[in-house]
Amino acid sequence: MSPIFTPTHFSQETLAVNPGNQPTLPLVSVIVRSMGRPELRVALESISRQDYPNVEVIVVDATGGNHPALPVIAWQTGHSIRIVGGHRQLPRPQAANEGLQAVHGEWFCFLDDDDTYDFDFLSAMLNASREHPETLLVYGKARMLDANGNVTKLFGSPFNRAMMYYGPLFYWQAAIIRRKVIELGCRFDETFEICEDRDFLHQIAEHCDFAFVPVVGFNYRPDLGTSGTGPGANRDRPRILRSENLLRAKWANASSYHTRRLVEMCTGAVRAFHDGNLALSRTLFDKTLEAYPDDPSALHGLARLDFHDGQLAKAEKLTRRAIEINPSASEFCMTMALILEASHKYEEALEFVWRARINPAFQAGADELAQRISVISRANPIVQPPIIEKFLLCRPHGGLNDTLCQIEQCWRYAEKFGRTLIIDTLNSGLLAEFSEFFSPRDSLTKVHFSLSEEQLCLLNTFTCFPHSIQGKLNTYFAVYSMDSKNYVDRETTAILTFNFDKNYDELVLIHEQCGGGNLSFDLLNRISISENIRPIVLDRIQHLGHEYLAIHVRNTDYQTQYKDLFLDIYPGVTNKSLLVCSDDAEVISHAKNFFTLSNVLTSSQTPQTGNKPLHLSSTHSDNAQRKKATINSIIDLIALGRSTKLYFANVTAGHSSGFSRLAMHLCQNKNVIDALLKLDTSTPSSTSPKRSLQFSSKQSIRWC
Known part of the structure; x- marks a missing residue:
């Protein structure tokens, strides 16, 4: 893992100059893609306040020539600004490539026109880069702000090649990138609507590891964005899903390689643990974290070793971090319950017992632990948690008739076995949420005609069938298999459905398939055309x-x-x-x-x-x-x-x-x-x- 760096602040007084009275520090190009929104001034002002003295600002006119005049800002000596583009309207990746073509600096970075930098962001990043002369990218942490400017969370994790393909490890605006990546052929893929930044980072990662600097210097305002990747009104799930599917398909080989390698490394460490060779197990888990920092399975493995050695504080810290990264892992929750029991934190231990108990594989052990905690703590008898709602997530493919048939099939199962049905038609022939076009009539079955981000996050924490996609409901990739004549998980080839004649213990069932017939006739008796x-x-x-x-x-x-x-x-x-x-x-x-x-x-x-x-x-x-x-x-x-x-x-x-x-x-x-x-x-x-x-x-x- 990268060390923590102390930012170095630059001033004109301390800056060495060459005979031409020009700064010797490398030039940094800051690219701002702009649609001429009012927020642009705030973004540019945050750049003008940088204490790093050698900066060029490149504003990319993505409006097609309708961009207003740049705001008048007092730029420091050594800072410059120019505008490029304007010859046509530019989607996100095209605008980014326009900016790349204009870069003169040894380093460059991107700042959206609705976000800001701290005054020392560039100096901190450039200072950190000296410690990593081989890296092409240095990144830090970011603040996510709400509409009132309050910090809602800090975001940024160590570089992990296995995890980067499942979601961003950091906000890319919190990074500086060497110009060399342009010479290596890295460009923004113009087939993407969004996620072009993540694809660009994947390209750079083919050439080097990234250096993580735990310094906060970038401020992200998701409520002001228009890309569709933020929360609330700035959340366009169909657009996100299309782009993420394209991204996963493009990088499937790299993702599969690192996932397999990570699993093999952790499996070897676990085997050594069960063989009683604790020293070898710890060595192997340490090597896993060296290759894949912050991997939750490796963190959990070290926590088990520390728990075995009686190092309860260290074990608790590691397990909490593992659960933070992967909250759906019942094994992690069970370990946390055992650690908290040993630390006499009985009330919190029970909370993790119930979380672990969601998984049928841990129910017996969780019940035994709950009873033991009740006796040890002399608490009231443990009351079993209420029956947890079970779900069926229907994700149909195909045209209109196929989509309706698949939904009716799932609706019948939900009625039979008392599950809540959630319909997600973003990958179907409807190309949008089911609720955009249809509404339910009276039904004894609880049915949701769309899948919200909150629901998806909740379902990801539950046990799931097929097991291979548990905790991955927002990241697995469905592909059509000619062998099975239907859709499978690309990574594991597991068929994305279940036995419709069987009642399952798992809290979430996934059915992502196509196929027509006449079941659609019956579904038409359950629905109406939406008021939309x-x-x-x-x-x-x-x-x-x-x-x-x-x-x-x-x-x-x-x-x-x-x-x-x-x-x-x-x-x-x-x-x-x-x-x-x-x-x-x-x-x-x-x-x-x-x-x-x-x-x-x-x-x-x-x-x-x-x-x-x-x-x-x-x-x-x-x-x-x-x-x-x-x-x-x-x-x-x-x-x-x-x-x-x-x-x-x-x-x-x-x-x-x-x-x-x-x-x-x-x-x-x-x-x-x-x-x-x-x-x-x-x-x-x-x-x-x-x-x-x-x-x-x-x-x-x-x-x-």
């Missing part, structure tokens, strides 16, 4: 009228011989209104040119996607386009269901699409549409919008 989009749906289907035929064609990832279908139905749709819905804009264009004797209608505008399915996130450029695509799909579904006759054909794979089957179900059961749209059909009116939605379900239906 209901007015949009009603408005868009009014122009279709009371009587029309409809055709649905799936023609992106699955292909349909739709021209043959058009020829077949042509006589039956002549001189009639015909709604055409498809995921392929070319199909709709062809229909308008082909059915010249029909009144061709559309209920939504299908974009040109180059045969990419509409339910894939990568098909769309941003969140607004993704949400629009999902709303259009729901509108098309309702519109198809309202038709008096629905035509569709099997795709070339030999089966009908799930979306077509779902539309057929609605066409045959129009009362389901009324319930989805929350329409009161008891008092029909010829002028009310709901009147145009009432059609007989006895009309002929053709399944081509």
Whole structure:
């Protein structure tokens, strides 16, 4: 681990100068990506107050030429500022690369336009860098501030290659970086929406270890951010998930290597402990921490050794740190309970007993320890903790019908075994939270139509099945396996589901799969269109009228011989209104040119996607386009269901699409549409919008 450094402050009086009266200290370039927000002045003022005398400030105009004039600030001698960019609007990684191209300094760093540095940040970092001439990056701790400027926490941990791939070890603005990384080819990957900073750090880590300096010098205001990575209003989970999935996929090999190496090192140390060779065990755990500082398993191993030797204070300190890093590890909590029992801290020991008891593997030992503490402390008899709520986290994949089928399957299990169902559709064809589009009707089962950050953090502390992703619910990466024909955890290849006929002791069950069928029909009886989009749906289907035929064609990832279908139905749709819905804009264009004797209608505008399915996130450029695509799909579904006759054909794979089957179900059961749209059909009116939605379900239906 890196030593603690005492900052050295620089002044013009103590600064050595060369004959040209220029500072001999290395130039530092501070890059500020800016959208011209008012907070920019505060960030720049914090740079102007730096006691380090050789600084250039590079403001990157990411607005596309609409940036306001830079604020007037009294810059010190040796400090300079210039603005670059402005030729086009720049997303985050492109703006960062623009800044890299402008760097003149031997060192550079980034400061967001809503954050600040302490006056001695650069001098402390440069002073620390002298102790690490081989490193390319030096970083310190940061203060996280609330809206009132109060410190909510300090953040920054020792450099650990195994842990860095699961989440940031520090805020990257709290680092200074050698210009050499640019010469080594490190650049910001412009395929990222966010997390481009973490990817950039991973690239640098391919060349060296980072030096951790426990000096606080950077102040982070997450409430002012707009990236979507902060709390509250600045929290965009779909955007975070997409970028983190991309990040994990890109660095999967490096992550897997260090995870395996770490496990092997800890396993050897544990084996030595159980063999009674405590000296070797301690040596191996020390070597593990040397390679992977602050690893919680190694910290816990040393704590067990200290506990065995009677070093209770040291054991407690190490175990608390291990639990701070990984609060979901029941073994750590059990060790802490034993240490606190030995230290006569009985009340707190019981708190950790109950935390350990969550894991079925520790229940018997936890109950025995709780009873022993009760007797030793002469306390009242131990009362068992209340029954803890059990959860089922449903994370469906696939298109709309697949998503609904997977949710219904999980809903039935939750009803059967008394679990709370949490639906997370960020990786599904909906491309957003389920609550954005649907709301629940009356249900005896407790159901959440979205997954909050607070819930995710809570679930991460519980026992979980599959076991391989326990404590990793926000970091594991699901990939489709051709062998199992469904989704698995990429790191362990464990199938991400469970036995739906079995009742589990684990508090959290994970089901992350795809697959269609007809279960979606039943789910439609449990849900309604959300108030967020209901007015949009009603408005868009009014122009279709009371009587029309409809055709649905799936023609992106699955292909349909739709021209043959058009020829077949042509006589039956002549001189009639015909709604055409498809995921392929070319199909709709062809229909308008082909059915010249029909009144061709559309209920939504299908974009040109180059045969990419509409339910894939990568098909769309941003969140607004993704949400629009999902709303259009729901509108098309309702519109198809309202038709008096629905035509569709099997795709070339030999089966009908799930979306077509779902539309057929609605066409045959129009009362389901009324319930989805929350329409009161008891008092029909010829002028009310709901009147145009009432059609007989006895009309002929053709399944081509």
